[in-house]
Amino acid sequence: MAIIVTFDLPGAGQELYDTVIDRVTGGRGFTRFADLPNTGLVSHAAGPVDGGFxxxxxxxxxxxxxxxxxxFGPILADLGHADLQPTIIPAHHFVVR
Structure with a gap:
């Protein structure tokens, strides 16, 4: 069953996000799902929110x-975000273009 996952990074910004992506992809960046070493990701969006990312x-x-x-868990831990707990809910519906 598909799931929706939300990671809130209080006090963090785009710099932390970019650092994590850089480490996860081995410095290749993330512009398509093939850039990630694992499969199973359907959609991804990231951006600033009040007080974080x-x-x-x-x-x-x-x-x-x-x-x-x-x-990515050990990478976040290495960057001081070991306690990050995402919100996970079952996906009732999602649309892919």
Whole structure:
């Protein structure tokens, strides 16, 4: 079952986001899903919010997210965000262009 995941990064900005993306992709950047080493990501959006930065994603399954978390979890911990707890809800509906 698809899930919607929201990561709120209080006190963080685009610099932290860009650093995480750089480390996850080995410096290649992220402009298409093939840039990521894991599969299962359906959509990804990120941007500033009051007091921080937010990333919202749709994943094919919780298992796909868990596999990806093995990669980005340690990176976030290394950057001082080990306690990041995303909000996860089941996706009732999503549309892909």
């Amino acid at each position: 937010r990333v919202t994603e749709v994943w094919e399954s919780a298992e796909a997210l868990e596999e990806h978390a093995k990669l």
